[in-house]
Amino acid sequence: MVFYFVSTAVQPSCALFMGEEKHENEELIKWGWPEDVWFHVDKLSSAHVYIRLNKGQVIDDIPAAILEDAAQLCKANSIQGNKMNNIDVVYTLWSNLKKTPGMEVGQVGFHKEKDVRKIRVEKRINEIVNRLNKTKVEKKPDLRFEREQRDCAERDDKKRLLKEQKEREREEEKRKKDxxxxxxxxRLLKQTNMKTNKDDDGNDSDDFM
Known part of the structure; x- marks a missing residue:
């Protein structure tokens, strides 16, 4: 089961989601999207919370209010972290998550530590947690199918863009040729005019008896 939430901290609203337990977390790790940003309480057990960026967005585009919502959701869904103040929540792009054969179910590492960000959570803010929980929806999505559909759409977009680029190149080539x-x-017209004017000496007349 995957839990979905809607953050209205910004407009347009933003969707957040997390696995019910470690097996769903494993599936989310396996079938995540390049646009997904992963959140987790640092050094403690917690839910794996995700947000999905829009195309063209980067991790630095995430509004502070959304970061706060995701961090509060992580804290609220951490047995230890929910009882503590001044904890850190780490976040990074899904593509930076590293899974090795020896890791436990739901456990991950990072390809590049420098690409991991942190946000400090001083305390639980019930107003945020309650607001998010009111939007909570449980679903059992086919994560593999969704990822395959996403990749298929991306390939179609690339083909379309390539086709449009080639069409522009053909049009530009035709324009230059024309x-x-x-x-x-x-130039031919100018050369013809110059020759005609030179050959005409102005004495072209008929003689009459």
Whole structure:
């Protein structure tokens, strides 16, 4: 089961989601999207919370209010972290998550530690947690299918963009060719006019008896 939440801290609203337990977390790790940003309480057990960026967005584009919502959701869903003040929540892009064969179910590492960010959570803010929990929806999605559909759409977009680029290149090539032919035709006309004027000596007249 995957839990979905809606953050209205910004407009337009933002979706957050997390696995019910470690097996769902494992599936989310396996079938995550390149646009997904992963959140977890640092050095403590907690839920794996995700947000999904829009295309073209980067991790630094995430509004502070959304970071706070995701961090509060992590803290509220951490047995130890929920009881503590001044904890850190780490977050990074899904693509930076590293899974090795020896790791336990739901456990992850990082490819690059420098790409991991932190946000300090001083205390639980019930107003935020309650607001998010009111939007909570339970679903059992086919994560693999959703990822495959996403990848298929991306390939179609790349094909479309490549086709449009080639079409622009053909049009540009045709434009340059037409311009070259026009310049060549203009030169021919000028040369013809110059020859006609030179050959005409002005004595072209008939003699009458």
């Amino acid at each position: 311009e070259a032919e026009l310049r060549s035709y203009d």
